[in-house]
Amino acid sequence: MPRSLIVILIPVFSVAAALLLGAIMLLMLGANPISGFATMLSAAFGSLDGFSATLIKSIPLMLVGVGICIAFRANVINIGGEGQMVLGGLFSTMAALALPGLPPLLLVPVVLLAGIVGGALWGAIPGALKAYFNVSEILSTIMLNIVAVQLMNFLLRGPLIDPGEIERGTRIPQTARLPENSDLPMLVDRLNFHSGILIALAAAICAWVLLWRTGLGFRLRSVGLNPDAARYAGIPVKRSIVIAMMLSGAMSGLAGAILVFGSESHRMVTDGSTMGFTGSAGFNGIVVALFGALHPLWTIPSSILFGGMLIGANSLQRVAQVPSALIIALNGLIVIFVVSTEWHRKRLQAESKVVNEDVVDK
């Protein structure tokens, strides 16, 4: 019992340690850490406005995180969330521009599906490169992130640009306002709280069902844990790797679509970087998934926590003039602390299990 408690507490302690370091950093920046964290807490969770902003912020984190979980279970590390989100955004935008006349009941699913397809496609490429050409997915996804941002710049500057921008000659690289029929339905209009959160929650639950209740999930996990044994048992390992990356990319693509159709501006804009569109959710999603123990359901609270941190960071900057870069650094520290203790947690867990087996044996 105490040992299993330790197993649960280790990641909590590691986050606490990272936050402690964050507090020290706040002190060195001349801000009161207690009031600093209080600002963050109250901004993110202290009001209905704040909490709805936190939930909205957590949507892309949750979806990317769930995608990371799926890929990771198949032993694929998907660092291409950024690019996949961009492609998801582009595909869904194109669908909305191509089919403006559809009723909302049809158009919303269509644009989301287009986003899923875009992300899945961008995920399938590194998956196939890994499966069939033995190219490390870590590298190909990084390169494809670079390609994706240029593709976005090209499309938003050229073929997809708002005709009004050409007329006025300002040429801001953004699309026209997308058809209202494609807006994500609002849950609470006043808070701009849209239904994307329901989609993300559904996706997380679906991912859990997929991984632990279906044959496909069974195969993905077996490929992840032991590709050799999976191959011997007749499971198509290469195809499974591609599928895992496709599913992972699909989640990111969906996140990209929700970013576009749930945004204030209801259009896709680029500032020339991926970050400007994704807010680094493609990377932060890795942190979220990791903190959620690479489990789709644990990713839900994890993403809400990190969404809150980002919202809190924005307000910290506004109120206490502490650059929000602090939160990026803090996220890095959390990753470092969690990963560093992970092995010891697993070892403790394994040891407690071995002891239990002995008891059962006798």
Added chain:
Amino acid sequence: MTDVFTTTIVVATIASGIRLATPFLLAALGEAIGQRSGVLNLGVDGVMLLGAFAAYFVVLDTENVWLGVVAGITIGICMGVLYAVITVFLHAEQGVSGIGIYLFGLGMSDLLFQKLVGTPLPIDQFSEWSVPYLSDVPVIGVMLFQHSPMVYIAFLLVPVVAFILNRTTFGLNVRAVGESPESADSLGVSVRRVRFCTIIAGNALAGLAGAALAIELGIFQQNLTNAMGFIAIALVYFGAWRAPGVMAGALVFGMVGAIVLQAKTLGLIPRSASDIAAMAPAIITILALVVVANRFRQPAALTKPYFRGD
């Protein structure tokens, strides 16, 4: 007239490619050393950023570029110690902890810059150093021998790293540890010590790469490296974990960038297609990875923590 014009442009493009390749080369050489001992460091970009900021800050303060270089290396070593403790002693998963290092470096360098400096003031840059005699050789001289000292250091490190890896006892240990740590351990080679050294050397080079970049540009800015560190990692695979190969990769990447840039400057690429052209280095790297991945095997123990007795 046109002949001279063309030669000038070719020379300038090649020189530009060499310059663009330099920070990649420094970072990639460091990464290659680490990977030969079986350690993947995805945090290069973060370390480069911290090295760049440290160098910028020190040069801003002291107006001595070489102190800046030292600062960059020092911060690299510190980050190396951190990463070595995480991965070698605490057995952390290398892919994810590297992302942690990256995020930490990205945020921390920006935070420190905003708090300690704020306004992006320029700093002293390297002055070009022409190699005596060689720089006077027509064509080749301008192309190869009129650069900032960092360029020479980076390219001289290529044979040095190759020599260390292939001809020294330490290099032998590194190669053995990266391929078969249990064999090395059974012969009394300390896997931990070797990896500790390679990680620190690799991160020191990443810090140096950042310093070289900041001083070369004479400025610091949030996310100055713009994912250069990640590309450096890709170049290690491109170069099949060998110093000359890494150099070739960095040069190809730099040259493609320089050619695209030159073509844009001369208006050879229509402006509407400039985004498409900017994809070229990434796409070429992916294609190269496809070729390399089937020809060369990565160090067998890459990314695998070593536990004695398993």
Added chain:
Amino acid sequence: MFKKSLVSFFAAALCSAASMSASAEALKVAIVAPSASNDLAFTQSIVDGVNALKEEFEIEMAITDGTFIVDDAAAAIRDYAKQGFDVVLAHGSQYGGSLKEIAPDFPDTAFAWGTSADTFGLPNVSAYEAMSNEGGYVMGVMAGKMTKSGVIGVVGPIEVGDAKLYVDGFVEGAKAANGDATVNVNYIGSFGDVALAAEAGRSHIANGADVMTGTAQMVVGAIGAARSKDVAWFGTQANQTKLGKKVVVASQVYKWEVILRDIFNDAKNGVLGGKLHKVDLANGGLTIEFNDKYSLDAGARKAGEEAMAAIMDGSLKLSH
């Protein structure tokens, strides 16, 4: 229950720490901007503009800078409006799409955004823009006169908005002053890649450029290249002399206070928007600030000043 009281406790602690004693008449102005407020460029220009008016108006200013994520900016704009700020400045043309959706929800708040010329037909939105092609033209004329090699280099980010306007004006001016000059324009495809901007600058220099300019925040790299090769540089958006004391000839500086004064006055009088504002050479919203340390050829300076005068009195119409 406990949670709520805890939060309110912290909130109270916070307010006492952060809030200033604002008098009832103080004009509450909020700025949302993409880069750092001390960036010696676009964002700093608007902050300086508001600060310049602090003597005329009693202003309570709040800034959210470094907001390159459009939706974060939108959230900040909405948040400031909710908090009851009188004027909310959305300082980035990429924020327009969001503002168009937000402004109708807050009919009592005055919004202004730029650089743009579009108020979306909304009564509480003003748009402001800088006729940066005018200063670009003036500096282009000087560059055309100055160049000895006959090659001028321009480093741009992406060919859009304010950057495009400035570059187009500069090229027009250079060509007007020196028909034989070659003006090489290189949009590097990024607002952030300093290293690439530096190499683009070097690429211009290698191609013979002896005068350069450029715009957007990544040009600090190109200025570094100019500095290391002693190539003349023309700056824009803010006074860039600090970035290269020996090479910066002159900078086009945005004086937003010229139009902000109107916007603030309107807001006080209950006119919340619907207007277009422009800073240009004629209204003093754009100025050319010369670097005293740079010994500029008198002829070139004279040609520039003549062009400036011609633009100001309307005798010279630019193609934009």
Added chain:
Amino acid sequence: MTHSDSQQVDSALPASSIETSLEKAPMLEMCGITKRFPGVLANDNVSFDVRAGEVHTLLGENGAGKSTLMKILYGLYQPDEGELRLHGKPLRLRSPLDAISHRIGMIHQHFMLVPTLTVAENVALGLPSQRGPLTDLKRVSRRVNELSDLYGLQVDPAAFVWQLAVGERQRVEIIKALYRDVQLLVLDEPTAVLTPQEVDDFFTILHEMKRDGRGLIFISHKLQEVMDLSDRVTVLRHGRVEATTTPAQTTRNDLAALMVGRQLDSATRGNRASLTSETPEVFSVNGLRVAGDRGVDALKSIDLQVHAGEILGIAGVSGNGQRELAEAVTGLRPILAGDVLVDGSAITGMTPKKIREAGLSFVPEERMRDGAIGDFSVADNMVLHNHTESQFSSAGFLDFAAIKTHCSKLVQDFNVKTPDLDTPTKNLSGGNIQKLIMARELASNPRVLIAAQPTRGVDIGAAEYIHQRLLEQRDSGTAIMVISEDLDEVMALADRIAVICEGEIMGVLDAGNATREQIGLMMAGVSDAANSQRA
């Protein structure tokens, strides 16, 4: 049940008689060594010693504690209790480096060689160089050549290890030990990869090393070799010393009994299958050519036939194409030329899944790598290959109740000892994992079964059980191909024996009248023996 047996043997071998036969003082002593791991007592008060010029064998089943003891001797583990003494002086070994500095060497079962380095580099690894920080491979190569000549170990110092055959790699390991001038050498199952003739050569080298006054610790479970080579034998069981004896004072059967803890029945071999010309040929391989990992052909056009109700044994030294053969016929390795037929229809080039559907089952040689997923539960591993069948899943969703029912039956049928079906498979013993795999592969009553190294590393009890199940399966009409490097196993199980060497079948013998010598020659590549047999 176990203690009475061991006591009997002990009383038959009074300690005094051992003392008289070897009077020299021990070179190395391990006194009262105890080593615990979470949940396991690996060594329990073990005492063991070696004298100069002696071969002292350590005998025991897998998990008896041999490797733990040797890892302590090599500084890889620290004992919890007990001490080591070298030449009477206490010895503390904190790392292999300490062991090496005391001239203790070890040849591991899995060779500790870096494949991408040359022989000379492998030898030089870990040693100080004469040229300071620089390597001195010329000097090393010279010394390697000298040692080769002295002990008759032909090895090219400039060759890369990956280019070498298994036997050559072992020579490199011996040269590494000789180069370090070890006074004490541990050899962990060194003969597993050698032909019977190579074993003879190898023993000659060991005798040479004994004559030099070196102490040798020999770990093996091949009782005949142990009897031939050892000066003394210590048997370990459950982490404790069961007995220390000499070959002169014991028999193979006694050693086996000590090792297992009970008297073993004499080999329970059923009747040989009676084949007639009418017995249908169920599985055949025609002109099969397959590439190896290094691009060279691993199999050069081989032909094999297996009839219904027959076991064909494939004998050969490890690394002669056995693995490639198993992988090729099960669809895991591309086939360059030739055909594989099940019941007369070709399965060549099909996916592993299709091949399984055609009635072919497969027990892979590396059970933890290829046979089962350690982190999966027992139940999950039982349906790894057929979870898509309609009995276990509908509309893509798994039916866990049906899977559980199916598995608990198999677990009972095959006597798999597991606490429950949700236990991670890696927590089971090797024997039970192998039984699990057998259960899975035989559940569908396949037409053809390929079993590679079915009992390697499995305790003797489980091995007996597995042999029994294979024979039963044969009797029910399945065509079985057993690939094994353990010649005893092949000779005990097979109805016919095919010998493979360098990717070629040297001949097929009738198991009833084949001799070890004959097979040994064929394993070494001599096919004449087979020719005379074929008539």
